[in-house]
Amino acid sequence: MSEATTSEADYVLEDQIGFLLRLASQRHSAIFQHHVWGNLTPTQFSTMMRISEQGEVSQNHLGRLAAMDVATIKGVVDRLKAKSLVQTRANPKDKRRMAISLTDQGREMIAGLKTSGHRISRETLAPLNAAESETLIRLLKKIS
Secondary structure, three states: OOOOOOOHHHOOHHHOHHHHHHHHHHHHHHHHHHHOOOOOOHHHHHHHHHHHHHOEEEHHHHHHHOOOOHHHHHHHHHHHHHOOOEEEEEEOOEEEEEEEEEOHHHHHHHHHHHHHHHHHHHHHHOOOOHHHHHHHHHHHHHHO
């Protein structure tokens, strides 16, 4: 429907993108909590995956890679440090920056987290066929 043809009377909550995305997100969150061990949140999971991909990364760059603002990524890194999953050290080239990497314990978790991540995605997309799943992923990437 175009904006010119819709009216306030035509508003159906169940047809609105925000409402539907929230419902899908709630479903995905429940699936995530069921499958991820180590008491990780989705942001901690994403952060661990990004650090694993990079090996060692500055906090600023990590925030960009994980799509988090400066304050959020700092809190996530602090909580992962408290769980002994990541470590920080002063960047040898710039002492004002911290280099973040996984600890041995964090590295040991990665394979299991990747397996869980695949399972979570499959279960989240289970109501869709393969073509629908690919289309949804492509469209979400387009609006993200």
